[in-house]
Every structure is written in C-alpha cells, then in structure tokens.
Amino acid sequence: MVQVVSISDLSSYVDQEVSLRGWVRHHRKSGKIQFIVMRDGSGFAQVVLVKNEIDEATFDLAKTLTQESCFQVVGKVQQNPRNQRYELLVSQLTIIHIAEPFPITPKDHGTEFLMDNRHLWFRSKRQWAILRIRHRLIKSIRDFFDDRGFTNIDSPILTPTAAEGTSTLFGVDYFGEPAYLSQSGQLYLEPAVAAFGKVYCFGPTFRAEKSKTRRHLTEFWMVEPEVAFAHLEDVMVLAQEFVHYLINQVLEHHIPELEVLERDLEPLKQSLQPFIRMTYSEAVDQLKALGSDIEWGSDFGGDDETLLTQQYQQPLIVHRFPKEFKAFYMEPDPDDDRLVLGMDVLAPEGYGEVIGGGERASSIQFLLDQIAKHGLPEEPYSWYLDVRRYGSFPHAGFGLGLERAVAWICKLPHVRETIPYPRMLNRLKP
Ligand code: 4AD
Ligand code: MG
Numbered sequence: 001m002v003q004v005v006s007i008s009d010l011s012s013y014v015d016q017e018v019s020l021r022g023w024v025r026h027h028r029k030s031g032k033i034q035f036i037v038m039r040d041g042s043g044f045a046q047v048v049l050v051k052n053e054i055d056e057a058t059f060d061l062a063k064t065l066t067q068e069s070c071f072q073v074v075g076k077v078q079q080n081p082r083n084q085r086y087e088l089l090v091s092q093l094t095i096i097h098i099a100e101p102f103p104i105t106p107k108d109h110g111t112e113f114l115m116d117n118r119h120l121w122f123r124s125k126r127q128w129a130i131l132r133i134r135h136r137l138i139k140s141i142r143d144f145f146d147d148r149g150f151t152n153i154d155s156p157i158l159t160p161t162a163a164e165g166t167s168t169l170f171g172v173d174y175f176g177e178p179a180y181l182s183q184s185g186q187l188y189l190e191p192a193v194a195a196f197g198k199v200y201c202f203g204p205t206f207r208a209e210k211s212k213t214r215r216h217l218t219e220f221w222m223v224e225p226e227v228a229f230a231h232l233e234d235v236m237v238l239a240q241e242f243v244h245y246l247i248n249q250v251l252e253h254h255i256p257e258l259e260v261l262e263r264d265l266e267p268l269k270q271s272l273q274p275f276i277r278m279t280y281s282e283a284v285d286q287l288k289a290l291g292s293d294i295e296w297g298s299d300f301g302g303d304d305e306t307l308l309t310q311q312y313q314q315p316l317i318v319h320r321f322p323k324e325f326k327a328f329y330m331e332p333d334p335d336d337d338r339l340v341l342g343m344d345v346l347a348p349e350g351y352g353e354v355i356g357g358g359e360r361a362s363s364i365q366f367l368l369d370q371i372a373k374h375g376l377p378e379e380p381y382s383w384y385l386d387v388r389r390y391g392s393f394p395h396a397g398f399g400l401g402l403e404r405a406v407a408w409i410c411k412l413p414h415v416r417e418t419i420p421y422p423r424m425l426n427r428l429k430p
Contacts, residue, residue, distance in 0.1 A: 002074045008042035010086035013077040020047065020088060021072045021096070023123070024065050026106070034062050038073075044125065046080070046087040047073050058093050067105070068123070070096040111416075118421060119430045129257035130417055133250055134406045140249040141202060141223045141402070144242055150225060151196040154203065155185025161380040163187050164327055168207040170218075181206035184399060187329075189226040190360060190387050193395055200225040212425050213302055214414040215352065217403055219423035224357075226397035232331075232341040232359045235396040236317050239345050239355050240275050242400070243315060247271055250409055263411050267349055270313035275345065280321045283308060299325040305352030312348055319343040319358070328370040331359040331394075343398070351408040357398020364388035 004019045022040030029035075034049040051059050065071060075088040103117050104124065114121045121127055145152070160177075162169055163184040170181040185201035192199045202223040209216045225242075227234065247268055250258070258265065278286070287294050290311075292304050300308070300318075309316055320339045323332070330340035342358035361367050364385055371378055406418035416422040421430065 004072075006042040007038070007040045007045040010045060010077050010088070011079075014079060014086070015076065017074060017076055017091075018088070019072060019074045020045070022070070024067055024069045024071065024099075025123075025125075027065055027067065029063055034059070036062070036065065038071075039123070039125075039128075046085065047075065047090050048087060049090045049093070053089070054091055058090075061095060062090075062093050064098060065095070066099050066101070068099040068102040070099070072096060115416065115422070115427060116429070122420065125260050127417065129254075129260040130406065130410050130412065131420060132257050133254050133410055134402070134418060136250055136253055137246055137402060137405060137409070138202075138221075140246050141400075143249075144245050145198075145200045145223075145225055148198070150198040150200045151192075153189060153192040153196065153199045153201055155182060155188035155201045155224075157182045157204065157206075161187070162376065164207075165374075166376070168209050170206050170208045183207055184222065185224050186226065186397065186399065187381075187384050189224060189397065190384065190395065193226045193228045193397075194387060194391065194393070197228045198225070210425060215302060215404060215407075217415055217419065217422055217424055220404075220415075220419065221402035222399045223402065224397060224399040226395060228393055228395050230359075230396040231394055232319060232343060232396060235357055235359070235398050236275075236277070236319065236343055239317070239343070239357070239398055239400075240315075243275075243345065243355075243405075244272055246405065247409065258410075261410050261412075263409075267313065267411075268409065271315055271348060273314045275314055276312050276316045278316065278318060280318055280339070283318045286311070297322050297324060302352060305346055306350040309346045309348050309352055310350055315348055315354075316346045317343055318346060328374045328376065329360050329367065331361045331396075332366065341396075345398075345400075347404070347408040349408065349411065351404065354404045354408060355398050355400045357396070359394065359396040362388060362392045362394055364392070 002017050002019045004021060005013060020038060020040060022038045024036055025039045026037040032051045036047045038045055038047050049059055049062050072094045073090045074092040075090040077086055078089055080087050104120055122131060158179050159182045160179055163186055172179050182205060184205060189199050189201055200223060204219055205222040206219055284294055284296050287304050287308060290307050292307060294304055320333055321342045322338055323340050326340050326342050330342050333339035333341055344353050345355035346352050347354045371381055403415045403418040407415045
C-alpha cells in the first residue's frame with residue numbers, strides 16, 4: 001500500500017511514490033498530457049498525467065474529471081524545475097465522485113452570488129488563505145494569554161442585561177422571560193478577575209447593528225482580557241504587545257497565504273513599531289485640521305477613523321474619551337471629569353477600530369449614578385456591582401474583534417470574508 005500524504009508535506013517525499021486524495025480545482029488537458037490542480041485542504045498541487053507513461057484507460061478516466069470532482073492518485077513526487085513547486089507524476093488514478101457542474105466557475109461572480117454560495121466559496125484559494133490566517137489568529141490569541149498566566153473564563157451567550165448599550169441587543173424569549181444574546185463578556189469577567197487575577201474570554205458576540213458597513217457583523221468573535229490592578233496605561237501596553245504578537249505569528253507562519261492574497265508585507269512590518277498615542281481631544285483637533293466636521297463630544301464615524309489612521313504607518317491608540325458616548329462602566333479621568341479612561345486601538349491603512357477597552361470604574365456610587373444616567377435598571381446589575389462591594393480594586397481590560405483583525409492583516413475590503421458563515425443585516429444564509 002502506498003502511503004497517503006498531505007499536499008503540504010510533498011517536499012518531504014521527493015522521488016518517492018505517494019498517494020494524494022482531494023478535489024479538482026482546475027483541469028487542463030491535451031491529447032498527450034493532462035495537468036490537474038488538486039486541492040486537499042492542506043494546499044494546492046499540480047498532478048500530471050503523461051499519456052505514454054500510463055495505461056490508456058487511466059488517461060481516459062482522468063479526462064472525465066470535472067471541476068470539484070473528488071479523486072485519489074498514486075505517483076512519484078518531483079520538483080518542477082520551472083516554478084520550484086512540488087508535483088506528482090501520476091501512475092494510478094481512482095475516481096471517488098464526479099461532481100455536478102460547480103456553481104462557482106473561474107469567471108467573475110458578483111459578491112451576493114458568492115455569499116449565497118459561501119459553503120462552496122471557501123474552497124477557493126483566496127478564502128482558504130483567509131480562513132487559515134483566521135485560524136492562526138485564534139491559536140495565537142489563546143497562546144498569548146495562556147503563556148502570560150491568564151485563565152480562560154467563558155462568559156455566557158444568553159444574558160439578562162445589556163453590556164454595551166441597549167440599542168444593539170438581540171432579544172430572545174427565555175421561557176417567557178426576556179433575554180439577550182451577549183454583546184460582550186466583560187461584565188462576567190470582572191467578578192472572575194477578583195478570583196483569578198488575569199482572565200480572558202473568547203467567543204461569539206452579537207450586535208443588532210443596523211449598520212451596513214464594511215466593518216460590521218451582527219455575530220462576531222471577540223477576545224476580552226481583564227487584569228486586576230491594571231490601569232489604563234497597563235492595558236495600552238498590553239494591547240500593543242498583543243497586536244505585535246499576532247502580526248509576528250502571521251508573518252512567521254503564513255507568507256504563502258499572504259502571497260495568495262497579494263498582501264503587501266511592508267505596512268504589516270511597520271505595525272511592529274510602537275503605536276502612536278493621542279488623546280481624544282488631540283484626535284478631534286487633528287481631524288478638524290484634516291477637514292472633518294467632527295465636533296468635540298461626538299464619537300468618531302468610520303470616515304473619521306479612516307482619515308486619522310491614514311496619517312500613520314502603525315496603529316494608533318486614542319484614549320480619554322468624553323463620558324457621553326462611552327459605556328456606563330468606564331472609570332472617570334481624575335484630571336478631567338468630562339472624560340473617561342477608555343482607549344481604542346485603530347489599525348492603519350484605513351481600517352480603524354480593532355480594539356476597545358480601558359479602565360473600569362471601581363466606585364459603587366459612581367456606577368449606580370451611571371446606571372441611572374444611562375436609563376438602565378439597577379437590580380439586574382446587582383451581581384456586577386458586588387465586585388465593588390467586596391474588596392473593590394482597580395482593573396482594566398479590552399476587547400479585540402477577531403474579524404476586524406483578520407480584515408486588516410489580510411487587507412480585505414470587507415469583514416464578510418473573515419468568518420466562515422457571516423451574519424449581517426441582510427444575511428442569515430447559508
Ligand atoms: O468597542 P467594543 O464595543 O467594546 C466592548 O465590547 C468592550 N466590552 C470590550 C472590553 O473592554 N472587554 O467592541 C470591542 C471590539 C471593537 O473594537 C471591534 O473590533 C469589535 O469588538 N466589534 C465588532 N466587530 C465586528 N462587527 C461589529 N458589529 C463589532 N462591534 C464591535
Ligand atoms: Mg468600541
């Protein structure tokens with residue numbers, strides 16, 4: 001029996017007989033020779049059938065392979081002298097299934113058509129490259145926090161309260177009681193940080209955003225670290241180290257995928273510099289000078305973020321925001337009571353916010369006032385307020401949106417390609 005190997009391992013088997021199993025991506029045939037680009041999930045490789053070197057029945061059988069047909073081959077591994085790639089010179093071929101005409105052909109298709117066929121689209125080389133980089137980021141996110149003594153504390157998805165404002169809640173009927181899909185695990189991490197010191201959660205998060213932008217999904221993945229005794233400065237440092245680590249991991253392991261995506265590596269390397277920092281007030285001044293009509297006291301729009309980040313080669317941390325448009329739980333700035341100690345990390349190349357976070361209020365009275373000001377009911381937050389009743393302590397954390405990080409690192413025009421099955425304002429299928 002010939003050993004079945006992965007395409008990604010072909011370089012270890014030069015001049016040996018191996019077997020590959022996979023699907024037809026592309027098939028080019030002439031009377032004397034056939035070239036099939038096979039994909040097996042681990043990569044893409046050319047398999048070659050030469051008429052004079054195999055029996056005629058096998059050569060003819062191969063001709064019946066259509067795009068996405070499933071097949072197995074045996075052959076000798078060789079390195080193509082022209083492109084240095086590893087390929088297989090076929091001696092035997094077995095058909096596993098002849099595919100019906102595949103809806104996604106090499107011609108151009110519209111985005112809506114591709115999204116309707118998302119379950120088939122991710123067989124494409126580009127989607128394969130993106131989702132492998134997503135996978136690397138997921139692994140690197142866990143490694144980063146696990147290696148630094150953080151404990152993973154999962155937060156629930158079904159929740160009775162709002163974490164990030166009531167306007168973007170998805171409601172569900174919980175046995176006759178109203179419940180919501182979680183917007184953030186943060187409120188659940190704060191009690192846990194008193195028990196474990198450094199914690200993180202990483203899971204799906206939901207926002208009923210009616211926004212149809214290239215940055216918004218209704219279901220996205222967020223990683224949220226939370227650290228006891230940390231202040232704003234500490235989480236700005238942590239966020240920078242974290243983002244640097246993620247970029248380094250992708251650069252170390254995924255150059256071939258970045259090549260598929262034609263990603264220019266230079267801007268990514270520039271992001272390994274220390275991040276630029278500025279206060280919200282400085283950012284508003286700069287935006288005005290650049291022609292934005294933003295007024296002090298209002299949140300940045302997507303265009304403002306784009307404009308601001310285009311001024312720098314590396315990510316930008318904006319900190320100390322007006323209380324008005326930030327979440328109720330933020331610690332007030334001791335030097336200016338109009339401000340809270342929040343921070344956002346904005347990615348360069350026009351991408352904008354990838355991280356939001358900051359220091360959490362540790363005074364119970366301040367939080368009670370904030371809950372009232374935001375028009376939130378007090379009782380459902382009573383357990384959250386317990387963190388301030390029993391040994392209250394300074395703490396801080398942040399949330400990174402995985403899909404926005406993937407979009408930036410892969411330099412994609414839209415977050416819809418960064419998650420296997422995107423959920424958006426107008427999309428719940430497939
Ligand atoms: O800034 P946000 O709303 O912050 C929080 O939820 C905090 N509770 C996090 C914390 O401090 N623990 O969201 C954090 C990040 C954003 O910076 C963005 O990357 C991502 O989550 N995000 C979205 N990603 C895709 N689609 C959406 N609709 C998103 N909303 C937020
Ligand atoms: Mg935010």
